[in-house]
Amino acid sequence: xxxxxxxxxxxxxxxxxxxxxxxxxxxxxxxxxxxxxxxxxxxxxxxxxxxxxxxxxxxxxxxxxxxxxxxxxxxxxxxxxxxxxxxxxxxxxxxxxxxxxxxxxxxxxxxxxxxx
Amino acid sequence: xxxxxxxxxxxxxxxxxxxxxxxxxxxxxxxxxxxxxxxxxxxxxxxxxxxxxxxxxxxxxxxxxxxxxxxxxxxxxxxxxxxxxxxxxxxxxxxxxxxxxxxxxxxxxxxxxxxx
Numbered sequence: 219x220x221x222x223x224x225x226x227x228x229x230x231x232x233x234x235x236x237x238x239x240x241x242x243x244x245x246x247x248x249x250x251x252x253x254x255x256x257x258x259x260x261x262x263x264x265x266x267x268x269x270x271x272x273x274x275x276x277x278x279x280x281x282x283x284x285x286x287x288x289x290x291x292x293x294x295x296x297x298x299x300x301x302x303x304x305x306x307x308x309x310x311x312x313x314x315x316x317x318x319x320x321x322x323x324x325x326x327x328x329x330x331x332x333x334x
Numbered sequence: 335x336x337x338x339x340x341x342x343x344x345x346x347x348x349x350x351x352x353x354x355x356x357x358x359x360x361x362x363x364x365x366x367x368x369x370x371x372x373x374x375x376x377x378x379x380x381x382x383x384x385x386x387x388x389x390x391x392x393x394x395x396x397x398x399x400x401x402x403x404x405x406x407x408x409x410x411x412x413x414x415x416x417x418x419x420x421x422x423x424x425x426x427x428x429x430x431x432x433x434x435x436x437x438x439x440x441x442x443x444x445x446x447x448x449x450x
Binding site: 249253266310328 | 376435436438441443
């Protein structure tokens with residue numbers, strides 16, 4: 219019963235380096251999200267996906283790219299990391315039933331990223 | 335677009351005292367409302383949710399919340415706080431856009447400290 223799994227859990231990057239964060243869910247959910255959490259800012263939506271092959275921008279998309287090639291995976295990429303991207307990143311997924319009644323989101327444990 | 339306001343950044347209560355965490359939302363129609371809890375270093379766990387029907391909803395760990403449409407509020411309550419309730423609490427609103435996508439927007443969070 220894995221739910222939502224994020225890898226890696228911790229990472230330190232140098233400014234300008236690139237990396238990809240992986241989110242995998244085993245609940246067959248349609249929707250997947252990437253958030254970043256910063257002190258005093260709550261969770262802010264970076265990008266989201268409403269299904270395989272589709273992505274959309276959230277509140278703070280600059281400096282990030284995403285891909286959803288498989289329904290169960292949602293990748294978040296940083297092409298050229300900056301210190302401002304130091305944050306804790308959370309992935310989440312939610313389902314969409316025909317009555318739109320079961321749309322709670324399930325979260326991963328987070329990835330703590332430090333850019334030096 | 336929807337928004338969520340949690341007016342209290344930090345609340346301190348004594349163990350055994352009652353608790354109320356405030357949440358106000360902005361959305362044109364009836365939204366989906368959630369309360370999540372985050373313990374230090376952990377992901378987010380769903381406490382309760384409101385989609386429709388009875389405006390008083392019960393959640394896990396003895397929490398409840400009341401939806402008040404006239405006040406655009408969804409306040410979280412607990413009659414008697416335990417030391418283990420110390421955590422950060424996030425109110426969230428989910429809503430569908432005209433394009434059919436679903437977004438979950440979070441408040442900035444309220445940190446709860448419990449005095450033994």
